[in-house]
Amino acid sequence: MAGWNNNQLRKYNIKFEKIPVLQHDDPKVNSLLCNNKPVLIKGSKLVSSVLNWDLDYLQKHMSSVCCNVMVSTNHKFKYYDQKKITPSITFKPQSRPSSMTFSEFAERMKTWKKGAPRLYLQQTLNNSIGHHVVRDFVMFNWDWVMSKQKICKWGALTSNLLLISQEGNITPCHYDEQQNMFAVVKGYKRFILFPPSQFECLYPHPVHHPYDRQSQVDFDNPNYTMFPKFKDACGYEAVVGPEDVLYIPIYWFHHVESLMSGGYTVSINFWFKAGPIEKIEYPLQDYQKMAIMRNVEKMLGEALHDPNDVGSMLRTIVVGRYTSEEL
Ligand code: SIN
Ligand code: FE
Numbered sequence: 001m002a003g004w005n006n007n008q009l010r011k012y013n014i015k016f017e018k019i020p021v022l023q024h025d026d027p028k029v030n031s032l033l034c035n036n037k038p039v040l041i042k043g044s045k046l047v048s049s050v051l052n053w054d055l056d057y058l059q060k061h062m063s064s065v066c067c068n069v070m071v072s073t074n075h076k077f078k079y080y081d082q083k084k085i086t087p088s089i090t091f092k093p094q095s096r097p098s099s100m101t102f103s104e105f106a107e108r109m110k111t112w113k114k115g116a117p118r119l120y121l122q123q124t125l126n127n128s129i130g131h132h133v134v135r136d137f138v139m140f141n142w143d144w145v146m147s148k149q150k151i152c153k154w155g156a157l158t159s160n161l162l163l164i165s166q167e168g169n170i171t172p173c174h175y176d177e178q179q180n181m182f183a184v185v186k187g188y189k190r191f192i193l194f195p196p197s198q199f200e201c202l203y204p205h206p207v208h209h210p211y212d213r214q215s216q217v218d219f220d221n222p223n224y225t226m227f228p229k230f231k232d233a234c235g236y237e238a239v240v241g242p243e244d245v246l247y248i249p250i251y252w253f254h255h256v257e258s259l260m261s262g263g264y265t266v267s268i269n270f271w272f273k274a275g276p277i278e279k280i281e282y283p284l285q286d287y288q289k290m291a292i293m294r295n296v297e298k299m300l301g302e303a304l305h306d307p308n309d310v311g312s313m314l315r316t317i318v319v320g321r322y323t324s325e326e327l
Contacts, residue, residue, distance in 0.1 A: 004188045008259040016235035034152045036249035047183040049139035061132040062102040067123040080210040121164040155273025165258040173215040173255040179272040180248040187265030192235040194253040196286035201233040207297040208307030251287035
């Protein structure tokens with residue numbers, strides 16, 4: 001029986017289909033992974049060695065480790081790039097990074113009261129986490145995940161992020177420039193994914209904006225006047241529980257929520273670089289077009305010395321020249 005129910009999901013006015021669920025040894029897993037298609041994988045045992053990672057255990061073994069904790073005034077934790085905050089924009093993020101020891105984080109989680117700022121630990125697993133936890137980390141099913149890297153010709157593993165979230169927290173819709181094998185250790189997380197082909201429905205912020213890669217659409221209260229094509233967005237959904245691994249393909253948009261279940265979630269992601277390009281084949285894939293668009297935006301920003309001028313130049317190039325009405 002599933003350890004969750006529909007009442008624990010937030011409600012959105014979005015259409016979605018289900019992400020396929022397959023056993024780890026089903027041959028279809030590799031073909032989905034290698035074709036950049038999401039799949040929820042059962043039975044891989046990727047993180048079976050750390051199912052004991054809860055607040056008490058980690059507090060015992062990581063108590064004085066300094067951790068990155070996002071603190072938010074609401075339930076949304078919209079990531080931003082600090083380096084892209086410039087004096088020319090007004091930028092008031094609702095969630096901010098804060099450093100605290102694991103002990104401090106665990107105590108704040110245990111004594112948290114409704115209305116207080118929400119917390120979300122997002123800590124890279126590196127050798128600062130203490131030898132006991134490193135020993136657990138070594139026991140991940142590395143053979144399995146590295147065999148997927150090899151089969152799909154992904155690039156290097158770049159990092160593992162440990163995520164500990166309060167119930168109901170949300171990571172709003174965004175895409176990453178890496179392949180992500182997402183493993184849940186404790187609790188349930190709901191994912192809504194959108195393929196790169198739905199770029200136009202999701203309106204990501206401009207590349208130079210601190211919210212680069214994040215959708216501008218607030219799923220709780222979509223502004224259909226500003227973002228009319230969001231009505232056409234159609235996602236792929238999965239609820240991911242302990243020992244499950246969700247493959248989030250590179251450049252796929254994803255919204256993530258920890259279910260409103262009365263508990264917290266613990267999860268770990270495995271990020272891999274994109275594989276080297278052996279031979280470019282046409283037509284290009286949608287995610288390759290997204291990479292090109294990013295480069296065009298970056299190049300124009302650099303050439304013009306002011307990201308604020310990028311939009312008007314793109315408009316000058318396009319409007320009346322490449323717009324379908326005019327052709
Ligand atoms: C999350 O689990 O909240 C976010 C993970 C991701 O965006 O990769
Ligand atoms: Fe992500």
